Amino acid sequence: MGFLDSLKHGLERSREAISEVFYMGGEVDESFWEDLEDTLVMGDMGAELALSVSDDLRELAAKKGLTRASQLRGALADRLAAEFPTPERDPFDDTPSCVLFVGINGAGKTTTCGKLAGRAMGEGKRVLLGGADTFRAAAIEQLEVWGERAGVDVITRERGCDPASVCYDVIEEAERRDSDLVLIDTAGRLHTSADLMQELAKVVNVTRKRAGMPVSVVLVIDATTGQNGLNQAKEFNDALDLDGLIITKLDGTAKGGIALAVSSQLGLPIYRIGVGESIDDLQSFDAHDFCAALVGEGM
Numbered sequence: 465m466g467f468l469d470s471l472k473h474g475l476e477r478s479r480e481a482i483s484e485v486f487y488m489g490g491e492v493d494e495s496f497w498e499d500l501e502d503t504l505v506m507g508d509m510g511a512e513l514a515l516s517v518s519d520d521l522r523e524l525a526a527k528k529g530l531t532r533a534s535q536l537r538g539a540l541a542d543r544l545a546a547e548f549p550t551p552e553r554d555p556f557d558d559t560p561s562c563v564l565f566v567g568i569n570g571a572g573k574t575t576t577c578g579k580l581a582g583r584a585m586g587e588g589k590r591v592l593l594g595g596a597d598t599f600r601a602a603a604i605e606q607l608e609v610w611g612e613r614a615g616v617d618v619i620t621r622e623r624g625c626d627p628a629s630v631c632y633d634v635i636e637e638a639e640r641r642d643s644d645l646v647l648i649d650t651a652g653r654l655h656t657s658a659d660l661m662q663e664l665a666k667v668v669n670v671t672r673k674r675a676g677m678p679v680s681v682v683l684v685i686d687a688t689t690g691q692n693g694l695n696q697a698k699e700f701n702d703a704l705d706l707d708g709l710i711i712t713k714l715d716g717t718a719k720g721g722i723a724l725a726v727s728s729q730l731g732l733p734i735y736r737i738g739v740g741e742s743i744d745d746l747q748s749f750d751a752h753d754f755c756a757a758l759v760g761e762g763m
């Protein structure tokens with residue numbers, strides 16, 4: 465399945481709900497606006513944004529005299545796309561660059577590191593993977609498997625080591641090797657655990673201070689988490705001053721609205737999206753493609 469097909473498949477639930485609103489009667493009347501508002505609110509993007517989007521569309525419809533729902537579908541996609549901030553720099557294209565991946569357990573951090581390492585190797589970059597998840601022996605092994613798959617060396621330490629000191633060592637090794645891209649996986653943690661968030665802040669600070677190259681902190685969010693994803697993102701952003709996001713599992717039964725909620729409310733760009741479990745299932749984020757898939761525009 466191609467990227468757009470995976471994305472369309474993943475966003476099917478949201479799109480079907482939105483399609484229903486657009487097909488019902490086809491007239492732009494009060495019940496259309498109510499249905500649209502309800503559907504947007506249910507789609508995880510958050511009530512405030514849903515209402516602001518629907519207000520803007522009402523204004524547009526009045527101004528342009530649009531009376532058929534179908535005339536508003538493209539406008540809805542455009543309005544949603546405008547909510548996504550564009551990144552000032554892409555930490556995976558710019559070199560040299562060091563990226564720390566943070567997020568809750570199972571969000572897809574290790575998989576994303578592996579996919580990005582494989583991609584960068586394919587582009588002929590000197591890549592290094594760092595395993596700062598020293599909580600679980602299995603996590604270190606999992607990253608090593610990805611390293612092998614991508615053909616990239618993994619620098620790590622045994623279970624129980626201080627993750628900040630692992631990052632220190634990874635940066636030192638990257639400098640020795642003159643690496644272009646350094647991808648560091650950190651241990652998954654609940655945003656509600658103050659101790660673990662503090663530990664992560666230390667990891668980030670040590671890496672930012674030690675690295676002679678730009679360091680980006682990227683939150684990996686599972687798109688199927690729903691509205692809780694926004695709380696997670698706020699906590700991680702408060703503690704770590706995030707640079708951007710990667711949204712995974714958009715091939716699953718995601719509603720997709722969470723990508724919009726987090727990105728627009730926190731003003732954080734989405735660098736990549738995950739659309740499957742294999743090494744090639746990671747894509748650049750295109751706000752227009754994403755929103756078209758979300759509302760079924762041009763399909």
Ligand SMILES: Nc1nc2c(ncn2[C@@H]2O[C@H](COP(=O)(O)OP(=O)(O)OP(=O)(O)O)[C@@H](O)[C@H]2O)c(=O)[nH]1
Nearest residue numbers: 569570571572573574575652712713738739740741
């Ligand atoms: N369908 C799908 N599955 C994904 C995607 N990204 C990751 N996964 C799966 O999600 C599960 C968790 O991924 P990991 O990479 O281990 O997650 P993690 O954030 O490193 O987890 P911890 O080490 O527990 O913090 C694995 O089964 C992955 O294959 C994606 O884009 N789509």
